[in-house]
Amino acid sequence: MLAPFLIMLREGLEAALIVGIIASYLHRTGRRAWLPVIWIGVLLAIALSLFAGAALLTLSGEFPQKAQEAFEAVVGLIAVGVLTWMVFWMRRASVSMRDGLQGGVDRALAAPTGATWALLGMAFFATAREGLESVFFLLAIFQQSPGPMMPLAALAGVAVSILVGLLIYRGGVRINLRLFFRWTGILILFVAAGLLASVMRNLHEAGVWNHLQLVVVDLSAMLPTSSVFGTVLAGILGYDDTPTVGEVLVWAAYLAVTLPLYLRPSNLRPPAMARPLPVEARS
Template sequence: MLAPFLIMLREGLEAALIVGIIAGYLRQTGRGHWLPAVWIGIFLAVALSLFTGAAIQLLATGFPQKAQELFEALIGLLAVAVLVGMVFWMRRVARSIRTELHASVDAALAGRDGAAWALIFMVFLATAREGLESVFFLLAIFQQSPSAAAPLGALLGLLAAVAAGWAIYAGALRLDLRRFFRWTGVFILFVAAGLLAGSLRALHEAGLWNSLQQVVFDLGRVLPESSPFGTVLSGLLGYREAPTLGEVIVYIVFLAITVPLFLRPQPAARLGRVTDV
């Protein structure tokens, strides 16, 4: 439950910040009458995300068992790519996101003809990215953690993100967003490592990966996955009581590469404060 909550909190807060920057800039520049176009763009992005998630889930239900395992593995791999791209994208653009969005708004409204559609399309692209990222992550996490706690955690995270985004926009809440995105980024990389290991396991169950299947250790008697703490670790970090050698290697190598890259200091020319967002 905690992993979907934190990731949807982060995803929702990213989307809320983007919308808040655009809406705030329109008000500050005396163009508040364009705000309905912003809401239309958001509505279309949400609709696309929901339709995509429902279509993928409906498509998967007709697969035979091995095909479902392959589908789970592919969705998990895609979710890993999306999560990694998400944290590194925010790390890269944190300094300039406000300036870039302001320039995009000015460009969209520069011409009289089609200005509304240009603004709608700009907002749609900016928010659909976050929505589709959320869809692929939730599909992967729901398949590997099918309990009702995962959807509940995701919903609570989204509601918290909306409330926090509105409070930031209204000036009632001040967060050190630079630190928030930094440490949630590290957490997301651990979640992605668990999804990657789970995808390897799904490939084995689909009959496509049969190497490195030796069990490294078995903590079934000490910390079973079915125990309360084991369930939490499984949902958060992809914990398995008896992981195979391939799963352990994938998990460790992934973190050994991504975490140092994410935490390394940025060049001086790119340093900036996300709190400016």
């Protein structure tokens, strides 16, 4: 339950910060009349994400068993790619996010025609990116851990992100967003590694990959996936009580590459006087 909660909290906060920066800049510069355009873009993006999720769920239910496993493997690979890209994108973009978005708003409103569509597009694509990323991750994690708890945890993460985003926007709370995104980024890399290991299981069950299937260790007696703690680990890190050589290798190889790259010092420096991932409070 922790993985969908934290990832949806992070995804929701990313979207809330981007939209909040745009909205607060419009408010501060006396352009409040454009705010409804921003909210329309957000609502359209949410609708698109819900439609995409429903379509994928419907499509997956039409497949026979082996094709279902192959579909889950494809979704899992996409989710791993999306999560990895998300972590590294935020690491890079957080330094100059405010200045870039405010410059985009100025350019959109300075255009002789099409300002409405330009602003709507900024809000729409910022929110749709986070929403579609979430669709693939949630579909992959729900396939691993069926039941109501994972969706409820994801909804809780979204609800908390909206609340925190509103508090940040109105200046009612200040948190170290750079530190928050850094530590959740590390957790997400471990989640992605677990998803990648589950992709290997799906490919084997689909009959596509039948190599390196020797079980490394049998933990089914000590910590079965059917136990409470085993279920939690499976939902968060993709834990399996009988991991194979292939699963362990892809898990370790992924983290061996991504963790050092993510933790290495960044050459980018925030602008002077900028707070970590700054968000201008509503004045």
